[in-house]
Amino acid sequence: MSFKDKTAIVGIGETDYVKGSGRSEVDMMLEASRKAIADAGMKPSDIDGIIPPPGYTYSEELAANLGVEDLRYAATINMGGASPNAAIQHAAIAIASGVCNSVLITLGWNGYTAMRPKPGQPPGRSAGIAVLNNAIQGFYLPYGVSAPVQMYSWLAMRHKQMYNTPDEATGHIAVACRKHAHLNESAFMRGREMTMDDYLASRWVSEPMRLFDCCLETDGAAAVVITRADIAKDTPNKPVYIMGAAEGHPYPADDIATRPDPFRIGLSFATPKALEIADIKIHDVDFLQIYDCFTYVVMLQMEAMGLCERGETYDFVKDGNIELGGHYPLNTHGGLLSQAHVWGLNHTTEAVRQLRGTAGASQVKDAELGLVTGWGDLGDGSIVILRN
Amino acid sequence: MTNALPGTSPEKLVFPDQSPDTTYQDFLRNNQFCIQHCNECQNFLFYPRLCCPHCSSVDLEWREASGKGTVYAVSIVRQRPEKGGDHNVVLVDLDEGPRLMSRVDGIPNEDVKIGMKVKASISVNTDEDGDTRMVVFREA
Numbered sequence: 468m469s470f471k472d473k474t475a476i477v478g479i480g481e482t483d484y485v486k487g488s489g490r491s492e493v494d495m496m497l498e499a500s501r502k503a504i505a506d507a508g509m510k511p512s513d514i515d516g517i518i519p520p521p522g523y524t525y526s527e528e529l530a531a532n533l534g535v536e537d538l539r540y541a542a543t544i545n546m547g548g549a550s551p552n553a554a555i556q557h558a559a560i561a562i563a564s565g566v567c568n569s570v571l572i573t574l575g576w577n578g579y580t581a582m583r584p585k586p587g588q589p590p591g592r593s594a595g596i597a598v599l600n601n602a603i604q605g606f607y608l609p610y611g612v613s614a615p616v617q618m619y620s621w622l623a624m625r626h627k628q629m630y631n632t633p634d635e636a637t638g639h640i641a642v643a644c645r646k647h648a649h650l651n652e653s654a655f656m657r658g659r660e661m662t663m664d665d666y667l668a669s670r671w672v673s674e675p676m677r678l679f680d681c682c683l684e685t686d687g688a689a690a691v692v693i694t695r696a697d698i699a700k701d702t703p704n705k706p707v708y709i710m711g712a713a714e715g716h717p718y719p720a721d722d723i724a725t726r727p728d729p730f731r732i733g734l735s736f737a738t739p740k741a742l743e744i745a746d747i748k749i750h751d752v753d754f755l756q757i758y759d760c761f762t763y764v765v766m767l768q769m770e771a772m773g774l775c776e777r778g779e780t781y782d783f784v785k786d787g788n789i790e791l792g793g794h795y796p797l798n799t800h801g802g803l804l805s806q807a808h809v810w811g812l813n814h815t816t817e818a819v820r821q822l823r824g825t826a827g828a829s830q831v832k833d834a835e836l837g838l839v840t841g842w843g844d845l846g847d848g849s850i851v852i853l854r855n
Numbered sequence: 856m857t858n859a860l861p862g863t864s865p866e867k868l869v870f871p872d873q874s875p876d877t878t879y880q881d882f883l884r885n886n887q888f889c890i891q892h893c894n895e896c897q898n899f900l901f902y903p904r905l906c907c908p909h910c911s912s913v914d915l916e917w918r919e920a921s922g923k924g925t926v927y928a929v930s931i932v933r934q935r936p937e938k939g940g941d942h943n944v945v946l947v948d949l950d951e952g953p954r955l956m957s958r959v960d961g962i963p964n965e966d967v968k969i970g971m972k973v974k975a976s977i978s979v980n981t982d983e984d985g986d987t988r989m990v991v992f993r994e995a
């Protein structure tokens with residue numbers, strides 16, 4: 468029994484994406500959730516499943532604030548940045564199996580403010596990455612490695628040397644996301660030009676990662692509502708059906724250093740399963756919303772999903788292939804690199820707009836089939852395939 | 856009932872009485888770089904674990920590593936001088952098999968290359984919390 472096409476995303480909601488929200492994470496998540504529920508044409512009490520992020524809040528807290536009296540399904544996914552995307556699979560399974568009818572997924576955080584604490588400010592809540600604490604605290608931190616950019620930089624360096632990956636491969640990814648951000652009124656980098664030369668001239672953060680290889684740090688929240696296909700038919704917007712989804716974890720997932728093949732990431736395991744469930748081929752999709760905490764991470768995912776062979780990302784991304792008008796427009800909202808960082812739930816809201824046909828200036832012509840990925844916790848991956 | 860998993864017969868299912876991380880540090884304090892060896896599948900492992908990631912056995916024995924290895928990947932972390940300045944971070948393949956994170960001392964960051972043969976030593980850092988020890992490498 469498969470959950471293919473048995474559920475649909477029917478509501479999306481987002482707060483403004485800002486640097487310095489002055490609000491609590493829960494406050495922002497409740498705003499995004501209320502908007503998503505209203506967008507679905509539902510009342511908060513119609514929600515009977517909640518998947519909150521790993522940290523910042525709890526299902527019970529959201530349920531109490533939303534007036535959800537009958538919470539039948541409450542789960543938390545511990546996959547770091549991949550959690551909100553992986554949550555879509557869990558929602559689809561729970562609904563398709565009859566456990567509940569309508570699931571709310573939300574993520575909100577102060578990704579900018581929390582990194583820049585001010586005296587007198589109440590402390591924010593933290594995210595749960597307990598799964599990684601052993602390796603990071605015991606065996607990474609002593610070597611001055613604490614930030615994800617540092618942990619992924621050897622992967623990138625190894626890739627560059629193994630496959631002679633040119634800097635322009637990741638440059639095209641950064642530039643495409645920036646170009647798309649110019650079309651999006653809610654994109655943080657809208658109007659701030661970045662050419663390939665600007666990219667190549669940006670300073671090193673952790674070689675070979677440059678400043679423009681790294682995503683934004685922003686505050687904000689997003690939410691989506693998923694419901695059963697027969698309920699979806701009677702909602703106000705065009706339903707966006709979940710054709711397939713899967714998650715995957717590299718081995719060993721809790722330590723990046725010891726993996727025999729460091730380019731065998733979570734998505735390497737997840738993609739064949741998701742494609743099998745959806746009964747499509749990877750090249751059938753009309754657009755790509757790929758988790759872009761770093762350009763190099765986008766590259767690893769493209770290759771792991773089989774969009775191109777290993778070491779051949781440059782040929783895949785050049786000549787406008789991943790820009791609007793190309794074959795595989797990437798992150799049409801600007802992505803984490805140039806719109807905002809809400810753990811990729813903004814990739815899902817954008818995919819829904821594309822498949823509703825309401826993406827405005829960044830609309831992909833005749834979009835019918837879209838792909839959204841998540842990445843987190845040193846390479847955990849998730850993939851969702853959506854159709855209208 | 857037979858034991859399908861290696862190393863899970865009752866007499867072998869004995870977990871250590873302290874965390875393997877602590878044991879690793881105890882060896883470092885004794886100036887020994889030790890890693891675990893799986894007596895069931897004969898693989899070496901790192902970082903320290905309770906079960907072998909290759910075969911799930913708990914029959915793990917501490918052995919002194921040769922310290923010989925090869926640089927698998929390298930990155931230079933760029934930092935302002937007041938934050939400690941630039942430093943390299945490497946992944947090293949030990950001759951015994953496991954790969955671990957470390958740094959290469961004694962040569963400029965830019966000279967650390969993939970494929971370089973390196974040899975381990977134990978570095979002592981002293982701060983207000985006392986001594987902490989870590990494995991670092993030098994060009995072999």
Ligand SMILES: [Zn+2]
Nearest residue numbers: 893896907910
């Ligand atoms: Zn073993």
